[in-house]
Amino acid sequence: MDIFIKSFNRPYYLDRCIESIVKNIYNGEYSIIILDDGTQQKYLDKIKSKYENISILKSEYYDSKVKKINDFIEQGTEINNMVIPAAFWKKSIKSSKENYILVLEDDFWITERIDLTETIEIMRQHEMPFMKLFYFNNHRFLCGKIKNVNNKISSLKPEFKISSPFIVKNVILKNKFRSFSILQRLGIVNYNIKFDYYTLYSVAGAIYTKQYYDVLWENSHDIVNEELQLCNAYDDYYKNKKRSLIGFFSTDVVNTSFSSSATNMFSHINLNVYQYNHELNESWYNGKFNPMKGYPKDIDDSEIVGVLNDSKIVKIEEWKKWKSFFLKQYTDIGISNE
Known part of the structure; x- marks a missing residue:
């Protein structure tokens, strides 16, 4: 499995993230690839010296972002036009030769032991397109019928109160013509219904089949568009709902920072x-x-x-x-x- 970590200018959290991987992922082979977008070279050198087997890739914006940050620290120059490196993330992850990938942010860390071979085998057996490692321990993001696979991992058969692809995509997720906002003001729908569809999606903190991750990024035009990715996830679910199962750990095994x-x-x-x-x-x-x-x-x-x-x-x-x-x-x- 390839583990991709999206990183930008916080090597202290990147260090914590990698150390947590080394401590907790066992019984299986994996590679760690850092997708960096502006962390000073001396910091990356320290990371590399501590974790010799990692790979570090840099975005096309790397040099300009490092310079902008240095100019701000040294001269107070205003920082602007910090482009999100969506094309870099997409291309780098798409180039993986592995069937399964784990995507993390630099301020994520693994909190519990994960048997990699067992987890991947469960995903294979149950044809799960992805496995949530992190959902804030909030079942609001898990909508459907849940069944325990073992004492750590559960499967979920997604079920939604509103299932029409047209309504889900155009009204609930995209809010076309402010239709969802109008229905919300009239008291017909609750804003929280949007969270139901995150059952099918995680921006990071999950193990994905390579195929499913590619589906999420279809028609993205190399920009980050969470609504589009949710719509892509729903399209995939609707086409394959007879066999569609989502995996998740019964309690979060990844956490993130608010500091x-x-x-x-x-x-x-x-x-x-x-x-x-x-x-x-x-x-x-x-x-x-x-x-x-x-x-x-x-x-x-x-x-x-x-x-x-x-x-x-x-x-x-x-x-x-x-x-x-x-x-x-x-x-x-x-x-x-x-």
Whole structure:
């Protein structure tokens, strides 16, 4: 299996992600491929020296993004036009020769032991196009009939209250002519019905058959379009619903961070994430910041505060406000960080 990690300017989380893979995935062969889009070379060199067998690929925007970040840190030059490297991700993953792939973000980490051979064999036997490793432990993202395969893995036969492809794709997912918004205001539908269709889709934190991952990206024109990918997933389900089963671990075996972001900033909070990540990156590079502190949960706040205590630019109270606001966007829709 190939494990792809999408990475951008947070080597401390990339380190945590890779270490969690090495600790937890066993009984099977795999390769780790980093798809990097702007992490300084010295940081990548440190990662490579620690994990010699990984491969690192760089996007076509790599050099320009590294320069933009360095210019901001050194001169305060405004950062703009940071293009999402969708074509790079798509092309790199499409080139895999493996039948199964695991896709992670750099701020994801594996929390439990995963028997790779057993997991892939279950996917084969049950013809599962993908296996969710992460869904915030929220069954709102699992819509259908669930059956235990073993004490760790379950299968799910998707079932939806609304199944018409036209209505699902054009009204619920695409909101054409603001039709879904109108129905929502009239009290005819609830916004949360959209979550039902995430049963069929994960942007990352899942094992996919190579074929299914390619289906998700059909007609994408090399841009990230989550609505289109959901529609592609629904089309595939509708064509194959007689045999369609989704796999998932009965409890999340992957977790993610709410302590950091690669790009998210809020106008009412005085925290620039590029400066924030620079402080953590440098401290990690110099061996003063341990990203595994707090594992298998997120990095301990005390570890981050210890770095920010020495910062002349990033204020601890502003970071705490940022983290609280960032997390609230998820808890408001029923997603917990526990």
